Amino acid sequence: MRTKKKYFFKYKNLFKYKKHLLKFNSIGFKIIFSKIILKKEEEYLKLYIIKIFKSEFKKKIKIWFFFNCYYNLTKLPIESRMGKGKGEIIDTFGFYKKGFILFEINNIFIYEALNLKKKLNKKNILKFKIIF
Template identity: 35%
Template sequence: MFKEKKTHNQYSLKLKQSNHTLKYGRFGIKASSFSRLTNNQLNALKWIILKKLKFLTNNKKNTRFWVLLQMNLTLTKFNMESRMGKGKGSIYAHAVYIRPGMVLFEFDNIKEQQMKNLFNYISKKIPFKAILIK
């Protein structure tokens, strides 16, 4: 396994056009505010989505679901304002910065009403504002 790089540098806020359009599915969930998700939060969100999809589609296997987020930040124990010396601390989590306009999830082979129900359920669980796109 490769060694993780410790960094305090924030992810660049340049907007990539490829993150703003649907690539794979028919529906998508797009962020409309800045936020940060840790690896644990993202895994919990995936689990919630899969559980709700299974309930909405009556266990049909043909529903497809993509997660378009990659962890791009390592969180260390010491904060940026700590005094010099004694190192940076160990890595305790990985995170991803979310910018407005990023497509986070995409869905295919799901009806529009089912997708609206799923989005209403998910929007209460996530710590930022999001919109549903077609």
């Protein structure tokens, strides 16, 4: 089994931010606020979206997810002193800036996308905005 490296987390301040454009000419869901999302929250969000599509929409729909967990969350034990390293890896997470498109959906009507946005915003994990 491959071990994960421990890196110091640095927020990237890029002026050429290109992850706010649609790639597949479909309906996209954009984040309103910048947020750190744990791997468990990402998996829950994916499963919840797929569950909604299976239960409500009876047609074939293609979904592209753009989730990525590149960073490691570490924690030192309570009684450790300074100079003992970064600590153990607890979880992985992804940092998403305002305007990042988390997923795109193809073959869906606008009123269905509005209904999906309303259900996702009730979950209070993220707040979404629809783009065409």
